[in-house]
Amino acid sequence: MDGKGGKLYYRGYSIEELAEFSTFEEVTYLLWYGELPSKGELREFSRKLAKNRELPKELLDVLEMMPKHAHPMGVLRTAVSFLGNFDDEPVKTPEDVYEKGISLVAKIPGIVASLYRLRMGLELVKPREDLSHAGNFLYMMFGKEPPKSWERAMDVALILYAEHELNASTFAVMEVGSTLSDYYSAVVAGIGALKGILHGGAVEEAVRQFLEIGDPERVEEWFFNALKNKRRIMGAGHRVYKTYDPRAKIFKKYARMIGDKRMYEIAERLETLVQKHLSKKGVNINVDYWSGIIFYAMGIPIEFYTTIFLMGRISGWTAHLAEYISNNKLIRPRLQYIGEIGKRYIPIERR
Ligand code: ACO
Numbered sequence: 001m002d003g004k005g006g007k008l009y010y011r012g013y014s015i016e017e018l019a020e021f022s023t024f025e026e027v028t029y030l031l032w033y034g035e036l037p038s039k040g041e042l043r044e045f046s047r048k049l050a051k052n053r054e055l056p057k058e059l060l061d062v063l064e065m066m067p068k069h070a071h072p073m074g075v076l077r078t079a080v081s082f083l084g085n086f087d088d089e090p091v092k093t094p095e096d097v098y099e100k101g102i103s104l105v106a107k108i109p110g111i112v113a114s115l116y117r118l119r120m121g122l123e124l125v126k127p128r129e130d131l132s133h134a135g136n137f138l139y140m141m142f143g144k145e146p147p148k149s150w151e152r153a154m155d156v157a158l159i160l161y162a163e164h165e166l167n168a169s170t171f172a173v174m175e176v177g178s179t180l181s182d183y184y185s186a187v188v189a190g191i192g193a194l195k196g197i198l199h200g201g202a203v204e205e206a207v208r209q210f211l212e213i214g215d216p217e218r219v220e221e222w223f224f225n226a227l228k229n230k231r232r233i234m235g236a237g238h239r240v241y242k243t244y245d246p247r248a249k250i251f252k253k254y255a256r257m258i259g260d261k262r263m264y265e266i267a268e269r270l271e272t273l274v275q276k277h278l279s280k281k282g283v284n285i286n287v288d289y290w291s292g293i294i295f296y297a298m299g300i301p302i303e304f305y306t307t308i309f310l311m312g313r314i315s316g317w318t319a320h321l322a323e324y325i326s327n328n329k330l331i332r333p334r335l336q337y338i339g340e341i342g343k344r345y346i347p348i349e350r351r
């Protein structure tokens with residue numbers, strides 16, 4: 001990750017080339033094993049993923065029991081934690097991590113799609129082994145094969161979300177993993193971190209902000225009011241990128257192709273103002289700005305967008321966890337205490 005140059009590479013390959021030519025399955029293989037797979041390796045890896053898609057009946061019962069208003073990321077946190085109870089031996093080697101990883105990476109899209117269908121009062125759809133990871137997700141969600149353009153846009157979204165160095169959620173996963181806890185506990189920690197609106201949750205807030213603006217003619221007034229009220233533009237700013245996020249450039253192309261024209265225009269006008277007035281402070285458009293426009297056009301409810309982010313990012317979490325525990329050291333940062341020491345205890349009646 002090159003925050004000054006605005007570049008991102010996965011195992012040496014530029015994100016632009018991967019988004020152009022690769023698939024989520026291939027990128028996951030690359031992140032886990034360090035090299036692009038041969039045809040046979042990719043076939044075998046994709047087959048294993050497809051074979052792991054089926055959700056246990058008990059898990060579907062859990063999804064049904066969840067409160068209807070619960071945020072889908074919260075439900076996913078519970079679902080992953082529940083699955084962990086079937087498979088909670090500690091992970092000691094990268095192979096342990098990958099074995100559990102393949103099962104969870106394969107199941108997350110089905111969990112999200114099933115939750116969506118339960119909430120819509122629709123019958124659940126069984127996974128299909130002959131579809132791609134992205135295609136199967138949309139199929140399980142909408143009950144029919146998606147248009148090729150949607151399948152590709154979803155595949156690219158998962159590729160772009162798959163990995164991003166030591167972001168807050170990846171660190172949370174590694175920190176829990178470093179205790180030699182189990183894989184699922186580490187992923188649950190990552191889900192908790194990714195859910196926050198300063199991290200993955202910003203993808204939902206960005207779309208809500210476009211809806212709140214509502215009209216391209218209102219963008220300018222809205223933007224200056226936001227600045228005056230010290231309100232943050234969601235989908236802008238990044239701790240490491242001080243340039244336009246390279247992933248956002250690719251998402252923008254798909255938002256233009258698939259997104260609602262009016263929402264796209266609002267976003268484009270707001271983007272111009274962000275780049276003109278905030279980029280000098282290092283605040284630029286980030287990964288979460290354009291992606292929600294694509295999901296919105298597909299008819300996916302806004303509160304589900306962070307779960308799509310997670311569907312991609314779990315690949316990167318798994319790769320980092322496997323790498324870290326192969327030469328593990330307990331992560332234990334220190335804090336500096338500021339204040340008096342050696343104070344005398346005062347009995348409660350005398351305080
Ligand atoms: N809109 C307006 N101003 C902003 C924004 C924003 N989105 N982000 C930062 N700034 C301003 C701050 O107000 C501050 O200005 P000041 O120096 O005049 O007080 C300056 O830029 C630095 O801000 P910090 O909060 O110190 O920067 P930090 O690196 O801690 O913040 C963060 C990064 C949390 C992502 C921030 O930019 C933000 O809140 N963005 C909106 C939420 C968002 O889009 N998050 C997704 C990030 S990408 C990801 O995690 C997937």
